[in-house]
Amino acid sequence: MEILFQLIVSGIAVGMIYGIIAFGYQLTFATSKTLNFGQGEALMLGALVGWSTIRYLLSLGLSPMPAYLLMIPVVLVFGMMQGAFVELLGVRQAIKTKSEAGWIMATIALGIIFLNIAENVWGRDDLSFPSPLGNTSLNFFGVRVLPMEIVIVFGAIGMMLLVELFNRTSIYGKAVVATAADRDAAQLMGINTSRVITFSYALSSMVAAFAGIMVAPVTLTGATMGASLGLKAFAVAIIGGLSSGIGVVVGGLILGITETLTGYFISTGYKDVPGLILLLLVLSLKPAGLFGKTAIKKV
């Protein structure tokens, strides 16, 4: 029983990371019907910028906790700038050309470039990220949890709630929702929709960068850390649906927990396989995702 809980707990932490990255996909997909294929790299850059910042703050004599907290806003701002950069330089330019799906290629290319830059700036080896809460795990009735894992779960949910709250209450957030619902009508309200789309990319990368600094202390920080996370988040976005906030949370949890359970009870080699089967099943039975809404075609 203990083992089962231990597996589930670990699965939840990983799943929340998948979920929050997938949430980033949703943000841009809603407003622009495009998404950043380099989202994993946004996460990686966030983590590495966070690493440098926290190292700098520690060198000033701060203790880990305040250093970590001070680092968060820096990373969030960096994430927003990075996301805006991707939209302005990648997606927007590519959509202007005749080439269909050029934006997919463009965001992938930017991801490759970011990866290379990170390799050259931070080196090719993984770095260890100072954990604000230490690496001693807490013991709940035999189930061991790292403090950072708890932070991941609440941090991810908190970040999603914050973004949702922003979208629901502030006028700028409502502008985002309006742009997602009807771009032309939003323009008629005086909303600069292309700026909203840039903004949604900024938000999306910000969320990814935040995920980066949450996951970094429990895994490793390095140029290649994002790729497989970004990929898993695709699966989550499809399973949960690209239009549903709750979908990505549930999708992330499903994927995270199946991975650890499969790893333990079937074989560690096959732990990614049930995810794909689930993905194909969801696509064949409910193409818009478990929680997604099917859009009405306009003629």
Next chain:
Amino acid sequence: MLQVENLVAGYGKVQVLQGISLNVPDGQLVTLIGSNGAGKTTTLRALTGMIRPESGRVLLGGKDIAGMPAFAITKFGVAHSPEGRRVFPTLSVADNLELGAYTRLTGQRPKGDVKGDIDKMFDLFSRLGERRNQLAGTLSGGEQQMLAMARALMLQPQVLLLDEPSMGLSPRLVEEVFSIIGRLKKEKVTMLLVEQFAAAALEVADYGYVMENGKLTVHGPADKLKKDAAVRAAYLGAAH
């Protein structure tokens, strides 16, 4: 207030508007009528920047706004209640209204009392008041039309463009919509009304333009146009 000179616009290769000129004086209700496909909606879309005019001028209080993007034109106080209502279905009625005042809330237009104006809208459109927290997508067609109009009014516009407010509504609702337009007229809101129901439109309007195949053919004071046989013929067919 709004003056259009020789406006030419269309979609891609298809040129719909072939040089139209019209004038909406301050505080007046001007209507643009004509059969389907004549180019009425295209005119409004070109006026508010939803499509980019090829040539011609659109003067708002003397300033040429032709060719600006839609969001910038809105900033100058041109409100547009578009064809097909286009309310934001995933937002509540109150949020839709708030978005109508987006430029006011974000400091691009004088702010005034947004909350008070929302309440005023709920007075004006009592059906909406009952549904303030309902999602706009769940409203009936008539309610959505009213929401679209109220949302446009939230801009406190210099000029209000109404595109077929009667579309798809039952006669009773059409009547209600027109009575509201009448009230707005009394409040001296400058309006350009595009309507397929020529008679109803001419009933409330001060002045009218008739559009055929992308050109303005007849125009004059509304009462005169009402009696113009040519106008009727354009609607119910020459055979009649």
Next chain:
Amino acid sequence: MFKYSALVFGLLGVAVLPLLILAIFGSSSPYYLHLVIVIGIFSILVLGLDIVFGYTGEVSLGHSALFGIGAYTAGCMVHHQLLVGGSASGTIDILIAMVLGTIVAAAFGALLALPALQVTGPYLAMVTLAFGTIIGILINETDAITNGPKGITLVKPMLFDLRWLGDTIPMFKIKAALMKDVAFYYLVMATLLGTIVFVNRIVASHYGRAFEALRDSPIASDCMAVSVYKHKVLAFVISAALAGLAGSLFAYSEQYIAPNNFSFEQTIGFLLAVTMGGRKSRIGPILGAIIIVSLPALLGDLQLFRGIAALIAIVAVASGTYAQIKADPKDRIAILVPVLLCLAFFALSLFITNITDFKRSIYGLMILFVVYYLPEGIVGFLRKLVAQFVPGFGKTEHKIDVHGDAAHIWAPPASPALNANGSMIDVKGVVMQFGGLKALDTVDLNVQPRTIHGLIGPNGSGKSTMMNVLTGIYRPTGGDIQFANGSIVGAKSPDIAGKGIARTFQNVQLFGELSVIENVMVGLHHTYETGIAGVALRLPSAAREEQEARVRAASILGFVGLEALANEEARNLPYGKMRLLEIGRALALDPQLLLLDEPAAGLTAPDIKELIAIIRKIKEHGITVILIEHHMDVVMSICDTVTVLDFGQKIAEGKPATVQANPRVIEAYLGGTAAEPAH
């Protein structure tokens, strides 16, 4: 005929190439030969990818995995000694491996495409990306089948031995290992040529037209009984099959395969090859394959890299200068940007001393550059460039020269299948609700065969919604629709179209990049019975069908008065002609029921007269018509019955004259307060 001479030249070139390579670089140099072999193999895959990416516009990020599946099919056969490989029977073995690799990859392609293509948007890209990783894991994990991460070693068989020619032609005095390579080279080239011919035939066939059509207007394709979903899946499966074929050859050419051969970066390389070379062509993908295969070598050698950067800069400056002279002053800065970027790229190449550290960035920048400034690829760029000097270059490709005649306009008359009550279509209490909005509120509509049934009403009254419900674009929230003695509620658009309901669209939905006659031939898709194999083999029946379709299409064009414009691109037609073409295309479906949605909108008075005549003739040939129209004179002059809709409800029905005099109709048209008589 031109094509065949090109083919002969190509064949000659291919045959002589290895001899040339050996002559120039010496017989001890299999390097360039191997490079050409890999280029050939990649070309096969990239040509296949072009079908998906270039023609249907979907992005696949899983082609590397499909390539791997092909390679591993061959590898596993050898590994488990199902194939011997290298022995005397090697030739047969390799052929078996190629066939199996193709089939297995196609099967995986279908498994992937069937669910993923149900949804439009970036789903295919996302799913194929995930698929790529999972296939990597599966190959790695299933040790028992694939030998896992240890990889599989294959031996290149001696396909044929020409060394005996060495006595007469000294060039053939080569080692056995090299002879294997030369022989294998011929196999790869033969396969590549086969692929080119195959892709050419598919693309020129009704399938190719369907691929292009569904990209231009998915809705119109569906309504022409050309199912978007089915054809996208088909395109993907063909593409997957070619990837598998290439993979099986790759296993033999590399002689050692391991799971990490087939990576995400390779997939990106394939996509880059298609885009950079130029989509929708045969030369483009091959050019792209040459580029991606030589890329590691280019980026590995600093001097060579600088040379290439210089060359690119020279081309950019030359074409940029030319464009500056010719261009609109407005575009000058926009043209300047890529030229400056090319120059900056060259400058950068002079400064960097360590190329390996920046390899990926250069690669990424290349992709960005291609996406932004070469969206039609090098081939497209050159085509445009040549067209500047040779007017009309590249425009004559699709010319179809056939003449139609009146005898071929109509399909042989068949007695229409009617409902039990004798009606053509019987709509009972249909409701269509969107959120709180009732676009159709319990509407009945009974259309009698061989009549023209008018459907009128003010804007937003639900007419177009009715059209969309009848053609399966919307599934009604309530009620029933009987057609040909069966309910069509819930049926998909292509199936309804297949049953005999054709339509035109209020906002014209032509296949813009196809020629006028090809638009009609998409409508004739249902007349083809030949499958992919028949097309590939160019069976006599396929050629006959194609010829018949052309004559038929030309005849239909004659009927709607567009024969003179047959080879124009549809998007270049004047608006009025577009509407006529839509009618022609709908007639090609041999419908029992034709739905015309505002056919007269935007037509001039003489055009309208012509239109009325056409609609009358359609009726004379036994086709039932439902006509939505705002031009009352049209409605009144040709309709047998008129139904009036208002705010989603039926308010009147009857003979045109009766309906016209109905006070409720007048009220509906003129608005609530103006119901007094007109005169």
Next chain:
Amino acid sequence: MAIKYVLLAAVLSAACAGAVQAQEPIKVGLSGPFTGGSSAMGVSMRDGVKLAVGEINAKGGVMGRPLVVVERDDEAKNEVGVQVAQELINKEKVVATLGFINTGVSLASQRFYQEAEIPVFNNVATGSAVTKQFPAPNYIFRNAAYDTVQSAMIVEEAIGRKGFKKVAILADSTNYGQFGKDDLLKALTAKGMTPVAVEKFNVKDTDMTSQLLKAKEAGAEAILTYAIGPELAQIANGMAKLGWKVPMIGSWTLSMASFIDPAGPNADGAMMPQTFIQAPTTPKRKAFIEAYQAAYKVDRIPSPVSAAQGYDSVYLLAAAIEQAKSTDGVKIREALESLKTKVEGVVTTYDAPFTKDDHEAISGNIPVMGIVKGGRVEAVDMKDLEGDKALRVKPKG
């Protein structure tokens, strides 16, 4: 093409100015991953090679001709390795190639050298199959501790010295990990043991909970690893998280900075066979470490083993070319198989290291067990590196 070579020659001669001139250089190929996941090893190896080449050229080169390294990034990808091999052989016409970090790349590419009769020096890749891919005349040589040697040492440490009865194997799913796992299993079988759990994981996996729980539940007293740095760190950190501390004993990659740094204190106590430890225990080693630190401005060599083996491989090759008095591949191979001069390297002194049938320069007695202590690798038993034990030499015969 001609212009390109003129340019290339111009640049090369400029670079070599001051050293030996006028003589036609001897081209040596260098293939390794300088980008991507295993680049730390590739770059260290490359730097070690360049250090040695610089020294040799400064002393007058080989046969009076300068050595020139033609380095190519194989990106740890088989197909790129294959292409690099063909390019080095046929276009660059190298006399021999050094390198290969990844066993897979090695297995995929070296057939071309074998066919072209050009010697290959594997100076890092450890897969046991690497030198046994072809029968004699075999052109594949190695100066790295191959997996059979390492596995035997790992198992000896765990079972023989520590006396563990239950061990679990954790290996990554690449061919490095899986080949290594097979060797570990063989070595355990030789001791009459079977592991209580054999688990694998993918490169870049972020969560090792399932694998570790299985090992823990099976009652493992030690974990034997075959993986590379980052994932090893995940294992160490994962164990700490589960509050389960058993010794990690594994292949030499446990000495990589990419394991030690991210694992931090959790890395302490990990043990692995080492051909070279960054400690100035002999004058040659001292000189090498100082030269490396000066040339590349680092304190700790990212992968000392790779650097040292890379360095040694150049001297072995140079000695063979001198002896063969030729750059012909066949003659170099023959010279290597009967090397007459003792080559004093960093790892060991190579005294006739190769024969016709034995192409492994490192024998089981050469590596010592290293252990991670406070972020650095030390010998488990410092006595292993003192006095006459400091230099271990492959036994003759």
